[in-house]
Amino acid sequence: MKVVKFGGSSLADGGQFKKVTDIILMDPERKIIVVSAPGKRYDGDTKTTDLLIQLADRVTEQGDEQDAFRAVMARFETIVTELKLPAEVLTDIEEHLARLIETYRDDAERLYDGLKASGENQNAKLMAAYLQQRGEKASYVSPDEAGMYVTDDPGNAQILPESYEAMKTLRDREGILVIPGFFGYSKTGHIVTFPRGGSDISGSIVAAGVEASEYENFTDVDSVYSVNPALVETPYEMKEVTYREMRELAYSGFSVFHDEALLPVVKKRVPIVVKNTNHPQAEGTRIMAERTPDDMPVLGIASDKGFVSINLTKYLMNREVGFGRHLLEIFEAEEVSFEHTPSGIDNMSVIIREHQLENGKEERIIQRIQSELKVEDVQIERNLALVMVVGEGMARTVGVASKAATALAEAAVNIKMINQGSSETSMMFGVDAAKADLAVQSLYYAFFEKQKTVQ
Amino acid sequence: MKVVKFGGSSLADGGQFKKVTDIILMDPERKIIVVSAPGKRYDGDTKTTDLLIQLADRVTEQGDEQDAFRAVMARFETIVTELKLPAEVLTDIEEHLARLIETYRDDAERLYDGLKASGENQNAKLMAAYLQQRGEKASYVSPDEAGMYVTDDPGNAQILPESYEAMKTLRDREGILVIPGFFGYSKTGHIVTFPRGGSDISGSIVAAGVEASEYENFTDVDSVYSVNPALVETPYEMKEVTYREMRELAYSGFSVFHDEALLPVVKKRVPIVVKNTNHPQAEGTRIMAERTPDDMPVLGIASDKGFVSINLTKYLMNREVGFGRHLLEIFEAEEVSFEHTPSGIDNMSVIIREHQLENGKEERIIQRIQSELKVEDVQIERNLALVMVVGEGMARTVGVASKAATALAEAAVNIKMINQGSSETSMMFGVDAAKADLAVQSLYYAFFEKQKTVQ
Known part of the structure; x- marks a missing residue:
């Protein structure tokens, strides 16, 4: 059925x-x-x-x-x-x-x-x-x-x-x-x-x-594309995509399938097939728990704007057991959820969606960080876009970070933040919002133009 | 005086x-x-x-x-x-x-x-x-x-x-x-x-x-070197290095100057000069609050072993306000301090020094993560080295991530994690401990061999 x-x-x-x-x-x-x-x-x-x-x-x-x-x-x-x-x-x-x-x-x-x-x-x-x-x-x-x-x-x-x-x-x-x-x-x-x-x-x-x-x-549409079709000429059509990949893409700007809509079927592992009413004979895109392995490390590139980064510095921060917990507690008290927390030795950033900072929350958060964590410096960086490079194949491939960072460097996009967790299914780049489309285009070109000619 | x-x-x-x-x-x-x-x-x-x-x-x-x-x-x-x-x-x-x-x-x-x-x-x-x-x-x-x-x-x-x-x-x-x-x-x-x-x-x-x-x-030694001198033939000698750079390097494997030893002088902004008893006429290395700007984006490359990453996955994790705080609280309760927490959409890693996990702490932490956070999966990844590329000039330079990631790719070093916070003074790569020296060598070659010939 x-x-x-x-x-x-x-x-x-x-x-x-x-x-x-x-x-x-x-x-x-x-x-x-x-x-x-x-x-x-x-x-x-x-x-x-x-x-x-x-x-x-x-x-x-x-x-x-x-x-x-x-x-x-x-x-x-x-x-x-x-x-x-x-x-x-x-x-x-x-x-x-x-x-x-x-x-x-x-x-x-x-x-x-x-x-x-x-x-x-x-x-x-x-x-x-x-x-x-x-x-x-x-x-x-x-x-x-x-x-x-x-x-x-x-x-x-x-x-x-x-x-x-x-x-x-x-x-x-x-x-x-x-x-x-x-x-x-x-x-x-x-x-x-x-x-x-x-x-x-x-x-x-x-x-x-x-x-x-x-x-x-x-x-x-005939299928879900690997990139926003408004940004490139002949976007790659995904045949199969895992729930996880779809979720990373949906979360970071793909409007095809919201993550709220993914959750119920993910739990029951029901495959989703995206098809075109006006062209039903097209195969469409299957969103499923596991996909057929291929040699493409990257399956999709997405971006989303409207982020800010709250950046704080404190000498010997990482020696303070409880510092990170206390910091996140301040955000939690204002019911603000965070996206990533990239860190150096003595600095830590909390990346959040800007719309969450209304009604005095920003001021209260900054004030608490200053008074309770006794940081040397806390600043808010606005107009941030997160660009996400997504693909289950990334974990098996050496050189994805290199290709991605090189593509951004060649397009003169300054990387403000990088985050790649252990799942190795995605890599996040924080860039200036004004450069987000350029970043996506350059990454698409780097990962897909060659892949397409090979097939 | x-x-x-x-x-x-x-x-x-x-x-x-x-x-x-x-x-x-x-x-x-x-x-x-x-x-x-x-x-x-x-x-x-x-x-x-x-x-x-x-x-x-x-x-x-x-x-x-x-x-x-x-x-x-x-x-x-x-x-x-x-x-x-x-x-x-x-x-x-x-x-x-x-x-x-x-x-x-x-x-x-x-x-x-x-x-x-x-x-x-x-x-x-x-x-x-x-x-x-x-x-x-x-x-x-x-x-x-x-x-x-x-x-x-x-x-x-x-x-x-x-x-x-x-x-x-x-x-x-x-x-x-x-x-x-x-x-x-x-x-x-x-x-x-x-x-x-x-x-x-x-x-x-x-x-x-x-x-x-x-x-x-x-x-x-005549000066502090930009890289462990055991790993390369003629290591670059640092003339000036900021406290912040030194601290990142010291923290990630440089044995020259421990961060405990930096703290007192940092507070009073007393410059440290590292000199050679056997060659006192050599200029040495000045460690100070601000250094003379130069055109070198990267000043040092360090690495340290003995890290583990505790990787967890939970669908819609980032929607749960309080998830990150609760996770860090579990580590805090065991008095374990963390280094970085790179994350994807549905996964988060906590990187810590392995020696902190003795006396049943590992089991208790994993058990609490499972039972209290109801994650789908939690795994511990061992034998991790953190390689740190450090330099105040990185913030001003496009292409540092590209050069670093390309150097690692060319040396066939798989990047398990990447972390670059907003300070842009350092970039962390998580790699297999067995590849740490190779990673440092390839990064040194990429950033210093050319810099040296230019001078």
Whole structure:
């Protein structure tokens, strides 16, 4: 049994619905379908979710909500018309939205979550209706019926552990099941949406819950690329990538698959296959526990900005048992998590995401470091990007650091920090944020241009 | 006023005493002399301190101590004879040693500390007597008279803060003062020796206490080399090196100057000048707060063995606020200090000196990591060497990492870990201990052979 998730662009209009249906029917293992809200049909189009947010904005501003309401309905209407679905489908959607607005008019948080979720929710109903019209035994399964129980934290739902057990029963249901992505239900019966990565998370949870043989994730690219395709001309297409590699890449700037979405399937070792709705015959990218060994030391290069480094100096620091613990405790007290802590003999840096330092946290942290650790110097270095070179093959290969550092030197990128842990699956370079793209390009050229010609 | 310390080889026999005296008299600023015990006169000779330890061994074993006693006396007798010092000097030494043995016969710790210290102690008396014979106003000053108060921790004395204030009065004393290195007195009146670096520590403390204009450290090399001279043919001689550079090098394997010996002068910014007793006209190496900028990014390359890395893996580790703090707390509870903590996304390593893991500490640490941090995997990697590339110029130079990593790759040395903090004064490479020398040699060749031809 496969769980198949279709992204927003895969379900943007009636034509895409037909493609998706063909894909579903091509493989009888494709039993559970998780859908996103209708996405962009063309450059400059607005996603349904954004239309729904605009509608929520109007309602909370107590402005004229009719135009915004009609804009949302127009998206669904186009699909219903294109697919020649019965008119009552559309009436249902309209009543559903109106009811949501009335119920939550004075509760902005719930209103936003409810409206945002309805893009996926209604789209799942349309998908189920269209499959039925095509003669398939198919049913819409709401997340609460599916067992998708989440914490009651609007916009940031976390799955509750009992959900996985509850979802097992989905295996026994007949026909094709269509489940909306992006949200679950709290124990108090409220709709609560997931953080970024929304529908990918839903699909991953369902795939883990039913212990699927595969979690297929259909989007609009043939594969996951080794590097941000906006930065190089013909990016290398990854055929296989391990969870670990994907996680390092996702963490450091790859937007393909958020790490929240990886976690559920990693635990159950369900392979993810990223495929293209518009080109389903392409092999796609398999994300799995172990991949076939090859001779490529590096599989991907990612970068992310928005980091700062808090650098401190104290003579004989490393003789003070408890210094590092005390330092990290100061960050912990402010609920700030750190990325890396590179160190010299008498200095140590704590690299963190800058957005964590709001509301006076920066001042309090610096002040405590000065007064409690009695450092000689503490400074904050901003505009830092972390560039990550990732590949399970790095551990087996001598010279990766050399090639990477040489590529950066030749591009005149100053390396501010380097960190390579014992796993040897990744190597981190801290560089000036303004040089991050150049760093990625030069590293890509060094590791991939030659690899490609060899194959 | 200069404080001048002479090492063991500089005072190994009467001939060396004469050289040392000439050096002292060459510069009227050389007012305070700190001396080591007589060292080796030739390859295969035994240092006086080792003879004293053998004597202590005999006494504690309750064996025949006469031969060992005579061997110690023979060393002093040779010097006394060569310098034509009065015979009572020798009688004094003999009585002193005999009294020490009688006093501490049943207290092994005190016996060892007392006998070990007497090498320096008696040598200082000889030096003072010889200076007097040469017509100088000179006096022996015992460490308690000098104000060298230390903790009562045999073999591991730590200076007490009030010592610095007490030593200030030495400035007002007339003539040349000769102080034995290597030990101080506890508040209970016992002789207590310093840890490794012994007499260098004493000299540094005195130099800081009297706020000397320079702390001259006479040994048997023309300068401090940029690399272990046993590893390369014509090692680069450092003219100037900052405290910070010296400390990084000393910490990572340079035996010239231990970091315990650096600390006192660093605080008072007294420059250290390392010079050669056998070639005093050589300029030597100045260790100071700031050095003259030059175009050499790297000033020294050091390595040290005996490290292990405790490597742990846990999915989404970096999301857990408090994970790093908790990990370091486990090491702290066992009083184990760490060197570096390189990390990936889901893994973290703690590099420590292996000798710290004795007495079940290793098992307890691993066990607590497993049970309290619920990691997926924890492993201990042994036989690790840390190779340190050091230079204040690195921060100003693009391409240092590239050159270093390329040198290691070309020598087929696999880099297990890399760490470069924000100070950019040093870069650490973790390599297999068996490859440490090769790593140092290849790095030296890369950074120095070309630098040398340019000059």
